[in-house]
Amino acid sequence: METIAFALLNGLIYGLLLFMLSSGLTLIFSMMGVLNFAHASFYMLGAYFAFTLGNFTGFWVALFLAPILVGLAGAAVERWGLRPVHANGHVAELLFTFGLAYVIEEIVKITWGKVAVPYQVPSALDFPLFELFGSQYPAYRIFMLLISILMLVGLWYLLKRTRIGLIIQAALTHPHMVSHLGHNVPRIFMLVFAAGCALAGLAGVIGGNYLVTEPSMAFAIGPIVFVVVVVGGMGSLEGAFIASLLIGFLQTFAISIDANFADFFGWLGLQATSEVGRITIASLAPMLPFLLLVLMLMLRPRGLMGEREF
Amino acid sequence: MKDTAPNPMLDVRDLHAFYGKSHVLRGVNLSVGRGEVAALLGRNGVGRSTTAKAIMGEVAPQGEVWFHGHNIAGQPSHRIAHLGLGYVPENRDIFPMMTVRQNLLLGLKDVNTPGRWQIEDMLEMFPNLKSRADTAAGVLSGGEKQMLTICRTLMGDPDLIIIDEPTEGLAPKIVTQVGALIAQIAQAGVSILLVEQKLSIALKIAQRVYVMGHGEIVYTGTPDDFRGREDIRREWLEV
Numbered sequence: 001m002e003t004i005a006f007a008l009l010n011g012l013i014y015g016l017l018l019f020m021l022s023s024g025l026t027l028i029f030s031m032m033g034v035l036n037f038a039h040a041s042f043y044m045l046g047a048y049f050a051f052t053l054g055n056f057t058g059f060w061v062a063l064f065l066a067p068i069l070v071g072l073a074g075a076a077v078e079r080w081g082l083r084p085v086h087a088n089g090h091v092a093e094l095l096f097t098f099g100l101a102y103v104i105e106e107i108v109k110i111t112w113g114k115v116a117v118p119y120q121v122p123s124a125l126d127f128p129l130f131e132l133f134g135s136q137y138p139a140y141r142i143f144m145l146l147i148s149i150l151m152l153v154g155l156w157y158l159l160k161r162t163r164i165g166l167i168i169q170a171a172l173t174h175p176h177m178v179s180h181l182g183h184n185v186p187r188i189f190m191l192v193f194a195a196g197c198a199l200a201g202l203a204g205v206i207g208g209n210y211l212v213t214e215p216s217m218a219f220a221i222g223p224i225v226f227v228v229v230v231v232g233g234m235g236s237l238e239g240a241f242i243a244s245l246l247i248g249f250l251q252t253f254a255i256s257i258d259a260n261f262a263d264f265f266g267w268l269g270l271q272a273t274s275e276v277g278r279i280t281i282a283s284l285a286p287m288l289p290f291l292l293l294v295l296m297l298m299l300r301p302r303g304l305m306g307e308r309e310f
Numbered sequence: 311m312k313d314t315a316p317n318p319m320l321d322v323r324d325l326h327a328f329y330g331k332s333h334v335l336r337g338v339n340l341s342v343g344r345g346e347v348a349a350l351l352g353r354n355g356v357g358r359s360t361t362a363k364a365i366m367g368e369v370a371p372q373g374e375v376w377f378h379g380h381n382i383a384g385q386p387s388h389r390i391a392h393l394g395l396g397y398v399p400e401n402r403d404i405f406p407m408m409t410v411r412q413n414l415l416l417g418l419k420d421v422n423t424p425g426r427w428q429i430e431d432m433l434e435m436f437p438n439l440k441s442r443a444d445t446a447a448g449v450l451s452g453g454e455k456q457m458l459t460i461c462r463t464l465m466g467d468p469d470l471i472i473i474d475e476p477t478e479g480l481a482p483k484i485v486t487q488v489g490a491l492i493a494q495i496a497q498a499g500v501s502i503l504l505v506e507q508k509l510s511i512a513l514k515i516a517q518r519v520y521v522m523g524h525g526e527i528v529y530t531g532t533p534d535d536f537r538g539r540e541d542i543r544r545e546w547l548e549v
Contacts, residue, residue, distance in 0.1 A: 166408065166412055166415065166416055169408070174405060180396075181462070184388045186386075
């Protein structure tokens with residue numbers, strides 16, 4: 001019971017953090033038609049910007065400023081990088097974002113060093129908030145949960161309840177028509193790219209100090225975010241939301257299950273062989289999202305809620 | 311009738327366009343005056359829709375396209391729209407997941423400067439759309455989608471509207487309704503360039519008739535003059 005309760009809460013928080021990254025990526029995906037390999041790099045920039053800014057302004061100001069700076073960096077990348085490359089087609093765009101991811105990683109290494117920086121949870125939130133089954137639960141995790149929910153509600157309201165949200169949705173699927181109605185589609189695309197990067201930056205700000213802020217953090221989470229977008233379905237925010245939670249729960253549950261293959265064989269009434277029997281379920285956790293990706297592409301290529309196939 | 315409208319609002323001069331190596335428009339000249347309805351007729355494949363697309367910048371144009379004193383050839387579509395040129399493409403490009411009301415809302419260029427047409431007036435004019443105002447536009451019939459596309463473009467308060475093949479594939483009763491809508495728009499003082507194949511609608515509302523053949527204008531005249539030109543009809547329009 002205790003394991004399940006903790007896994008549920010942790011899975012939810014991890015899933016919502018993934019959604020903060022995948023929501024932006026899936027919007028950018030619908031817009032460009034290809035995955036932005038550099039998306040998780042903006043997550044990393046969010047964490048590093050917050051670390052550096054936080055030294056001068058404290059965490060709370062950095063919480064607002066860092067995502068804005070990341071958004072501005074995203075807007076610049078779209079305006080002066082991606083837009084000219086777009087004319088040369090999808091492969092060029094894909095390679096551009098691939099190269100950009102490495103460029104950002106190297107810039108981070110040069111600026112902040114190759115090892116992790118001491119980006120810490122703010123002291124005001126560094127205490128156990130409540131006790132559950134005798135174990136203490138950190139207040140910062142609940143703070144991450146609240147920020148994620150605020151972001152979720154904000155994004156939903158913006159896209160579904162405002163005119164600019166409607167224009168964005170229409171521009172993603174019918175860019176020519178939206179342009180003929182007098183809306184500046186290149187500018188809308190720049191805003192979407194910037195907002196997606198800002199959301200990734202926010203995830204970095206609140207996730208970087210809880211996890212770890214180091215140059216490899218982008219490549220650690222990037223592939224998982226791709227899995228979310230593919231499993232959720234191209235361009236579907238609802239799909240990305242469901243897939244984020246699914247992968248969040250899947251990974252945290254697999255880690256928390258204290259069993260190995262020998263136990264499974266035991267339940268099935270079979271003899272466990274020594275080699276296979278020693279593999280633990282927890283050790284399979286990193287593989288599960290990718291297994292899901294492979295199966296999804298084989299069995300349901302348009303993802304859970306996508307409108308087109310990849 | 312003179313070949314160009316006096317003080318034309320839209321003046322297309324020597325317009326060329328290509329699809330790959332194929333030379334589709336071979337020097338189109340046409341104009342539409344203030345408050346005028348001009349019909350662009352011709353068989354399939356002669357370049358009528360391409361003319362509309364080249365004016366709107368969807369196909370790369372070569373030549374001059376003057377609108378309200380600006381040469382708009384090759385300008386970004388949103389800038390052309392802001393000058394007051396509306397476009398209803400032939401594929402009835404509605405936003406299917408959004409409601410009828412939301413589709414209309416997106417036709418507004420700026421919510422702070424409302425034009426001649428309001429969403430509520432639009433819905434009053436078309437009871438079909440009113441009863442489905444909060445329904446996803448994707449489930450509308452072909453005729454309703456056509457009405458919605460035209461109304462959505464009107465929401466942007468254009469001075470001139472290019473309507474490409476509005477009655478294609480519609481039942482005769484619906485064709486009459488769409489024809490009545492276009493006549494109503496003309497009465498409100500909006501200039502229209504109507505790309506059509508059906509002579510009945512075009513001749514009823516147009517003051518100027520252009521016939522296209524092989525990528526250029528082969529006839530210009532009034533509907534009355536055109537009715538007497540059996541030769542033009544036989545050579546360029548009848549199948």
